[in-house]
Amino acid sequence: xxxxxLKRLLQSVFTVLLIVTIVFLLLRLMPTDYYFTxxxxxKLTDQQKLDxxxxxxxxxHPFTQLGRFYRQLFTKLDLGTSxxxxxxxxxVDLIASKFSIxxxxxxxxxxxxxxxxxxxxxxxxxxxxxxxxHIGTAYTIFVNAVPHLVSYSLVLTFGARMLGLPSLYTMRKxxxxxxxxxxxxxxxxxxxxxxxxxxYMVDELNKEYIRLAKLKGLSTGSIMFxxxxxxxxxxxxxxxxxxxxxTVGGSLLVERFFSVPxxxxxxxxxxxxxxxxxxxxxxxxxxxxxxxxxxxxDILMTLIDPRIHLGGKEAAR
Amino acid sequence: MKKILSLALTVCLLLGLGLTxxxxxxxxxxxxxxxxxxxxENFNVHYSQGARDSNVMTNLIDPLLxxxxxxxxxxxxxxxxxxxxxxxxWTFILNDGMTWVDKDGAYKADxxxxxxxxxxxxxxxxxxxxxxxxxxxxxxLKGAGEYYEYxxxxxxxxxxxxxxxxxxxxxxxxxxxxxxDEKTIVFxxxxxxxxxxxxxxxxxxxxxxxxxxxxxGVDGYKAVSWDNLWYSGLYTITSYxxxxxxxxxxxxxxxxxxxxxxxxxxVIKMVESPDVxxxxxxxxxxxxxxxxQSTLNTIYNSESHEFHDYLTEMRPTKFSYQYHLVYDKKLExxxxxxxxxxxxANEAFRLSWYYGMDNTPVLARNNAINPLSCINYGYTAxxxxxxxxxxxYTQLVRDELGLQYTDxxxxxxxxxxxxxxxxxxxxLTAKGVTFPVEIDYYILGSNQTAKxxxxxxxxxxxxxxGDDYVKLNIKTYVSNMSTEVRNPQLxxxxxxxxxxxFGDPVNFVGQETYGEDNAYYSITYSKINNATDEELIxxxxxxxxxxxxxxxxxxxxxxxxxxxxxxxAYMIEHALVIPLYYMxxxxxxxxNDYSKVYSAYGIQNYRYMNWETNSDLYTTEDYAGFxxxx
Numbered sequence: 016x017x018x019x020x021l022k023r024l025l026q027s028v029f030t031v032l033l034i035v036t037i038v039f040l041l042l043r044l045m046p047t048d049y050y051f052t053x054x055x056x057x058k059l060t061d062q063q064k065l066d067x068x069x070x071x072x073x074x075x076h077p078f079t080q081l082g083r084f085y086r087q088l089f090t091k092l093d094l095g096t097s098x099x100x101x102x103x104x105x106x107v108d109l110i111a112s113k114f115s116i117x118x119x120x121x122x123x124x125x126x127x128x129x130x131x132x133x134x135x136x137x138x139x140x141x142x143x144x145x146x147x148x149h150i151g152t153a154y155t156i157f158v159n160a161v162p163h164l165v166s167y168s169l170v171l172t173f174g175a176r177m178l179g180l181p182s183l184y185t186m187r188k189x190x191x192x193x194x195x196x197x198x199x200x201x202x203x204x205x206x207x208x209x210x211x212x213x214x215y216m217v218d219e220l221n222k223e224y225i226r227l228a229k230l231k232g233l234s235t236g237s238i239m240f241x242x243x244x245x246x247x248x249x250x251x252x253x254x255x256x257x258x259x260x261x262t263v264g265g266s267l268l269v270e271r272f273f274s275v276p277x278x279x280x281x282x283x284x285x286x287x288x289x290x291x292x293x294x295x296x297x298x299x300x301x302x303x304x305x306x307x308x309x310x311x312x313d314i315l316m317t318l319i320d321p322r323i324h325l326g327g328k329e330a331a332r
Numbered sequence: 333m334k335k336i337l338s339l340a341l342t343v344c345l346l347l348g349l350g351l352t353x354x355x356x357x358x359x360x361x362x363x364x365x366x367x368x369x370x371x372x373e374n375f376n377v378h379y380s381q382g383a384r385d386s387n388v389m390t391n392l393i394d395p396l397l398x399x400x401x402x403x404x405x406x407x408x409x410x411x412x413x414x415x416x417x418x419x420x421x422w423t424f425i426l427n428d429g430m431t432w433v434d435k436d437g438a439y440k441a442d443x444x445x446x447x448x449x450x451x452x453x454x455x456x457x458x459x460x461x462x463x464x465x466x467x468x469x470x471x472x473l474k475g476a477g478e479y480y481e482y483x484x485x486x487x488x489x490x491x492x493x494x495x496x497x498x499x500x501x502x503x504x505x506x507x508x509x510x511x512x513d514e515k516t517i518v519f520x521x522x523x524x525x526x527x528x529x530x531x532x533x534x535x536x537x538x539x540x541x542x543x544x545x546x547x548x549g550v551d552g553y554k555a556v557s558w559d560n561l562w563y564s565g566l567y568t569i570t571s572y573x574x575x576x577x578x579x580x581x582x583x584x585x586x587x588x589x590x591x592x593x594x595x596x597x598x599v600i601k602m603v604e605s606p607d608v609x610x611x612x613x614x615x616x617x618x619x620x621x622x623x624x625q626s627t628l629n630t631i632y633n634s635e636s637h638e639f640h641d642y643l644t645e646m647r648p649t650k651f652s653y654q655y656h657l658v659y660d661k662k663l664e665x666x667x668x669x670x671x672x673x674x675x676x677a678n679e680a681f682r683l684s685w686y687y688g689m690d691n692t693p694v695l696a697r698n699n700a701i702n703p704l705s706c707i708n709y710g711y712t713a714x715x716x717x718x719x720x721x722x723x724x725y726t727q728l729v730r731d732e733l734g735l736q737y738t739d740x741x742x743x744x745x746x747x748x749x750x751x752x753x754x755x756x757x758x759x760l761t762a763k764g765v766t767f768p769v770e771i772d773y774y775i776l777g778s779n780q781t782a783k784x785x786x787x788x789x790x791x792x793x794x795x796x797x798g799d800d801y802v803k804l805n806i807k808t809y810v811s812n813m814s815t816e817v818r819n820p821q822l823x824x825x826x827x828x829x830x831x832x833x834f835g836d837p838v839n840f841v842g843q844e845t846y847g848e849d850n851a852y853y854s855i856t857y858s859k860i861n862n863a864t865d866e867e868l869i870x871x872x873x874x875x876x877x878x879x880x881x882x883x884x885x886x887x888x889x890x891x892x893x894x895x896x897x898x899x900x901a902y903m904i905e906h907a908l909v910i911p912l913y914y915m916x917x918x919x920x921x922x923x924n925d926y927s928k929v930y931s932a933y934g935i936q937n938y939r940y941m942n943w944e945t946n947s948d949l950y951t952t953e954d955y956a957g958f959x960x961x962x
Contacts, residue, residue: 071462171608183577273604274368274604275576276573
């Protein structure tokens, strides 16, 4: 297990550095005009543009810039400053000021989704083809069929105008103003957990060992929770650490829609404004979290299902 | 008896109106919004260049001068200003009692003349300000370009830190600025520049306290934030959450607090889209909202809608839009587009557009309810310059052109357009031009609004000029107009708006002159300097001469403006560019826009000062009254 962990760790570091290097070089392939706003392109002379690019170090050869980036990273743990999103603010500070908000909303929504989604999924499987099952299926179809922005608008209109909840997130009232964003975040996830819990549980319910358990006279509750759910949850559990870690990344749509000052829209903002240092830092963060999430998911599966082994000659994965 | 009854009813009505007016309170806290895409990037006023920053910064630090609701220059940090040599040297005298404070209003330092010197040194120092906002100081101030080049060379030869360490000594030796005492600043311009005071409303001429630089260092000021900034303006920022909300609170130490009307707080919410803003407005969380076209149509078309009677037309934005013609267009294979270049050089061809196109449908794309309020007959924007008699410069141009804003599209003259079309066909056929002349017009591929507008434009060309004469090809670029279209010279026309940097017509007409490196539109868009048609070049040269003649008048502003108006009218009458529209949007609001600063240049328009507000919404009628009173 230790050997496997070390191997995965080294692979992960290499993968992250490779991703960052590729993104770094791709950004340098973009025309430097993207560094300027349309307004600046209109008003600045060519010499002024060159001066600005020179001051930002963007006229050097891409590999010189890459060397400088890694030198700063490894010697000073410095990822540089933001060039556009919040000018000259260290990107680490910028990310630090945002990720906790995204994570708080995301974890709350994830907890709610897990609880409600799994509970409803179990109920759907238990009462398959009953009214609850049909309602749950209709909800899943609705959530997946209606464009997110439409359903968010409905939530906003209903929540703000009928229930009097704050329309936008505000740090002055983080509790009440978090309700609508969390509802929107949870809506889709509930449908997801419900769908997959029902599906895996129905699969398990048709297996031989369940019939045997029934014949042995075990109670329905015991069969559902101690046997069926435990086995059905294994595939879901694999993605749980990944989902938890990625709450750091926030949700682009929900955070934009409710003006949540989180991580969600940061990457797209940084790319669209050619904020190279910020893009690199966020890519590094997301790549690290993604890889860590998959790794932890694997570990969690081995804990839940002892039949699964990692590494070694008899490894199941 | 009837007369007495009528009189009594009238008195009652007037009293009722009076009571209604008296019942409407002024707002003490103003709730506004901005799109998240327009969030502040930077609290360093010297570095910031976009409206996203300036709209906030203008409230936090006082410049030397500001503008009033008619666009005229008025005192701000400087109580008086004058030139004794027709505009080469300008002296500004500061008010007494101005102070720098922190975000909580605690005293940090006095505002002194040296702060403007420190600010300008920052701007012109390559290592400190990364070449941002240097163009106007370099263009106008003696020695400014020299100092900039000095700092750049120093940064390259001895390292950035050496240039960052520069104080004021070398700067004062080189640049035309001085402070004889703590309250006086003297600028020496490169030439007689009668409009120089208008430039002081712009970022590059804002002050910064030497004390702040000492406190947070050069790198600290480059990254200065709302919580360590020093404030000298109307408000301080007391709360700021990036892409969420900022609260501006009336600066308790503001030197002129007794004489200006301010809000206690201005709460600026950042929203994702105009639709979300409208939802906030409906729930009472905002005091005004600009209306997207679809929402506007819904409200306008439903008389029973709760906001139907509160639709109000905003004042035109500061940009003046025109059809810009390209005189050296190329094909996609890089060869010159001879057919287009020959056609556009022909004056009759251009004038057939000028007179023959009814652009009302294009105007309606910006203002579906009242398209004619968007009409623009001139090139220079409103409120750029005002004569000593209070007449806006654009009126002088309209007088020269013989066009006035009425309830019809006066310029449109189909008969004249048809006559010029016939003349152009005859002349151009003789030169080998084939018809229809193809017009390549580029829009952003992902922009549906631009596509809809382009379709409308295409229909206008077809309806007014005929498919046998011209054909509009709507083409797309992926993401960057400059790289994909402008640099390879692929477009035949552009529709562009120009916003003034300072208060003089040269800022507009000077962009279109022939053979001048600073003429932005000539160099970047029209490429007139590459044209070969002698008649066209002669027309441009005559226009350029008229501009130069006007530019030379520095001792009599009225004469200067009159001369510029002649030049501009000449340019328009020869259709070197074709004026098109102003942007005029609609809103629902508790603010009287006509009480706000309204200037075509500088960064003063968003100063939350002396605004007339109404806790009830203003009605359409109220606004019609405000507009009529102008």
